[in-house]
Amino acid sequence: MGLDFSIIPKYLDVVLLGAAWTMGITVASAILSFFGGIVFAVIALYAPWIIRQPFRLIEWVFMGTPLLLQLFLIYFGLVQIGIDLPAFVAGIIGLGLHFAVYNSELIQTAILAVDKGQMEAARTLGLSRGEALRKVVIPQAVRAVIPPIGNNMIALLKDSALVSVIGVSELTLSAQRVIGKTYRPFEFYILAAAFYYVINLCMEWVQRKIERRIAISR
């Protein structure tokens, strides 16, 4: 059986729908991981001990265990305590929090690297420490780590294939289902790969746009 790409148009809609799911899940979890990363960073650096310690545990779970396990835990495990999430929501939360922890590490370092004069200038004007963090320090820290956060988001896109294990028909699972019908693994895995590549390019384009926009304000 040779290669025959002419079969693709017939199943293109299925794969396209999968690609749309992948994009949706990636964007939603990227946003969650970004703001989650900021919140986690602030907790890790400034929250009182009593909040910081349990938070450390959560952080460890998300960094120290496989994402696959985390998705199972959120999707199947939480049902037992009465939290029954739709699969794609569980996927977004899992991916979002997992990468929020990684983003938080970047943001923490960046917060500590913001020149101390910035906090002082803000305090001198009469801002409280919290206000100064929110308006002055964190916006600068976040700008400084846009490139590495972008890298994390590309990793997130690739890891989004894992949500197929909880039954979300994203790109990889859609391709697999089509392959199940057609027995054409090469063609459809290549097609899926092409879609990942295109989404990847879009994300890099967005990242470059953001970087160019903030270049002047750094």
Add this chain to the structure above:
Amino acid sequence: MTEQTDFVEIRHAQKSFGALEVLKDISLSVTRGQIVGIIGSSGSGKSTLLRAINDLDPLTGGEIWLDGVQVNKSLPHRQYEKHINEMRQQVGMVFQHFNLFPHMTARENVTMAPKMLKGLSQEAADKLAEEQLDKVGMLERIDYYPSQLSGGQKQRVAIARALAMKPKLMLFDEATSALDPELVEEVNLVMKRLAEEHMTMIIVTHEMDFAASVCDRVLFMDKGVVVEEGPPATMFKHPTKERTREFLRKHIEGAK
């Protein structure tokens, strides 16, 4: 101790960083509208004294009063924070390295605190920004980011930012030390204009000519003490202490 105070009054200020005593029993009073210069070699405690006035470097002993209110009074933590934030709104500070907020335009640098702390509307804030930036000759660059400005322009925006809070007192910590020589004058001019408006100012500087031309009084600090003080004419022409003479010799000749 009397409650009657001068506009700014520093009583027996003492400051140590660990074992290092940086301010040793400094007392100083400044009347409303007075302009006081502080000179002295590097490490003598000038910045620390200035920073103590708005509690950036809290004193380890002594008192600071501003317009009849003690800045460093002892209060429970939360109340103290609230008190100190209110005090700081009344004291403008200008730093050697400007410390402009790089992610904000000149306008936003000027309006951020008034909007946040005084609840100014966007409209009122814009008017304030225009007024303050015009005053320092930076109206044309109102929507520029700090990265697009020269050092002198940055410092003028930083002065406008401090003035926008309508402070009672302005503190300048070597405002022109980080500037290229050709940019010093534009900042000095802004400070001179403030002097003409009778803004109360404490100015740490290494420019003796400037101190002589704007200050009502000059203090010479060395190793955490005020060695000598007086009107600039007397201080610069007829210093009485040997340490002052030595410092002035180095600095006035060094500058020429």
